[in-house]
Amino acid sequence: MMRNVFILAFNDLAFAFKNKTFLLVLFIPLFVFVTLNFVDETGEDTSKVRIGLLAQETLTPEVSESINAAETYIELTRLTSSEEGVRLLQERELDGVITSSEDASGSLVLLVLKRDSIQTLAIMQTFAALQKTAQGAAPDWISGIDSLHQGGIQRETLPTWVLMLVLLIGFVILPAQVAEEKEKKLLLGLLQTPINEVQWLLAKLILGMTLILTAVLFLHLLGKFGLVHLFDYMALLLAGSFCFSAFGIFLGFLCRTQASARTLGVIFYLPHLLPSAMSDVSEKFTAVAPLLPSYQLYKPLQSILLESASLADMTFDWIYLIVLGSMMCLFSYVLMKKRWLM
Amino acid sequence: MQLVVQNLAKLYDDKRGLAPTSFKVDKGELIAIVGHNGAGKSTLLKMLASWIVPDDGTVMVDGIDLKNRMALAGKVGFIPEDPNLFEFFSVEYNLKLFARLSRTPMSRVEKILDEFKLLAFRRSKVQTLSKGLKQRVNIGRALLADPALLILDEPTSGLDFEMTREIYLLLQSMHAAGKTIIFTSHRPEEIKSLATRIMVLHKSKLIFDGAPHEYFQSDIHDELYSL
Known part of the structure; x- marks a missing residue:
């Protein structure tokens, strides 16, 4: 009996090797290892907090001297205007902007991107330590924290959930469906009728975009997330769903079977999701994420949903998404014409 | 409906496929393509159905190049195995x-x-x-x-005797209705009374093209199918 069990188990392993499931098994731990290195690595530069200070701002002598003396811990940038401070915060070039409080107490107000972030915590800890050294027990230098991101923790996570849905449908569901149509010769059957390749591609794009928009709408309904800048949000979602649907269709064309398509899909899914979604908690991810197409969707999503920005300020991002999607459509068309792996 | 195939070729990495092959099919013919597994039968039919892009050669259907798929959609029907x-x-x-x-x-x-x-x-x-x-x-x-031209790749593969007979009757009735039919088979004996022409593919090459009685009188059948 055990002999048969071993024979079957060996056959299953061989099957998993053949349909590339093993690649997935090896890829995921490798990916986690690389990710952990990105998050945990702490060097001299990463421990510095990056503070912006308006050029015309006058601080109390204790605060000013303490900040200047703590150059190992604080990287100070002089700002010409508060708008510049907001822009640098949004671009993750600064961790916080310090301004004097409007009351006459001489205390400071800290402006950050997210109230509940490790950057905010680092600034607060640094300032508390400086204050203790300079004055001992005294009222806090920083008396208030303002945040660019509006809404609570649930809303803060919304861009990540939306990105996850878009990438899940784009990289996991669509490639498997395209590969299934190839594997079962359904696509070739359809091409016996007077439809052309472009019509088939457009139908698949509509499918992908409909699935994405339905999933996002359902997420909003369940989470009772109110909509801000509806037009900008919808336009960005359309551009993003077009881009990642086209990407998914292309991945499907690279595979002969559904199993391969699922493996390839996950291999693309994780590296696109995590660096973008974790760019707020890791400086290295902040550096890597902009290189990924997913970040060109994630960043504008954050800006629209949390910072009430408009799409007009993100021309590069949505043009990038549309151009990339169009290129993927073109590649898919070429592979389809060649009857690639059909 | 007239089909003209000229130097049609497709070779895979393992050297299987179809060597350059030419032939002509006239309206109303019922052609059986026979040969062992891997002889190139399916490759030939799939190229005629635009399922595979040939390495070389041309196929003209009623003077229209097969590459013009949209113009030929509806004129050629393909039934895969x-x-x-x-x-x-x-x-x-x-x-x-x-x-x-x-x-x-x-x-x-x-x-x-x-x-x-x-x-x-x-x-x-x-x-x-x-x-x-x-x-x-x-x-x-x-x-x-x-469609005026019907291409069937091993239409009786995996079917029992009754079902095979039914499919052959169906082919006969479609042929009687004026359709041009090309189909493949492993079993020459079975299509003896069905086909009006037999083409034999062996090791990617067309080695016989003629009437069924000529094929069965020749040594080719015995050489290919003798035990």
Whole structure:
């Protein structure tokens, strides 16, 4: 009996090797290892907090001297205007902007991107330590924290959930469906009728975009997330769903079977999701994420949903998404014409 | 309908496929292509059906290059060895889908369901049908647009004797209706009385092209199929 069990188990392993499931098994731990290195690595530069200070701002002598003396811990940038401070915060070039409080107490107000972030915590800890050294027990230098991101923790996570849905449908569901149509010769059957390749591609794009928009709408309904800048949000979602649907269709064309398509899909899914979604908690991810197409969707999503920005300020991002999607459509068309792996 | 094939070739990495091959098919012929597995039969038919892009050569259907797929859609019907139907959907759905895409009137679907004795299965999901029934649906679907040339890749593969006979009767009736038919078979004896012409492929090359009686009188059959 055990002999048969071993024979079957060996056959299953061989099957998993053949349909590339093993690649997935090896890829995921490798990916986690690389990710952990990105998050945990702490060097001299990463421990510095990056503070912006308006050029015309006058601080109390204790605060000013303490900040200047703590150059190992604080990287100070002089700002010409508060708008510049907001822009640098949004671009993750600064961790916080310090301004004097409007009351006459001489205390400071800290402006950050997210109230509940490790950057905010680092600034607060640094300032508390400086204050203790300079004055001992005294009222806090920083008396208030303002945040660019509006809404609570649930809303803060919304861009990540939306990105996850878009990438899940784009990289996991669509490639498997395209590969299934190839594997079962359904696509070739359809091409016996007077439809052309472009019509088939457009139908698949509509499918992908409909699935994405339905999933996002359902997420909003369940989470009772109110909509801000509806037009900008919808336009960005359309551009993003077009881009990642086209990407998914292309991945499907690279595979002969559904199993391969699922493996390839996950291999693309994780590296696109995590660096973008974790760019707020890791400086290295902040550096890597902009290189990924997913970040060109994630960043504008954050800006629209949390910072009430408009799409007009993100021309590069949505043009990038549309151009990339169009290129993927073109590649898919070429592979389809060649009857690639059909 | 006239089919002219010139130097059509497709070679795979393992050297199998089809060496440059030329032939001509006239209207109303019923051609059986025979040969062992891997002889190049399916490769030839798939190229004629535009399923595979040839390495070289041309195929003209009524003077129209096969590369002009849109102009030939509806003129050439291909039935693969394994039925490529949407398994989760019903027989009727499959036929109607292809009728809509081919801009064929829905009355044609009813006619096909009736002619192919599929009325009782119209609402059955394809995945619940036997292979013989699936093949009937597959042939019916290919005939929706009433193509002048019908290409069948091993239409009786995996079918029992009764079902095989049924398919051959179907081919005969389509031939009698004036269609040009090309099909492949492993079993020359079975198509003796069916085909008007036999082509033999062996090791990717066309080694015989003639009438059935010539084929069975020649040594080729014995050489290929003798034990």
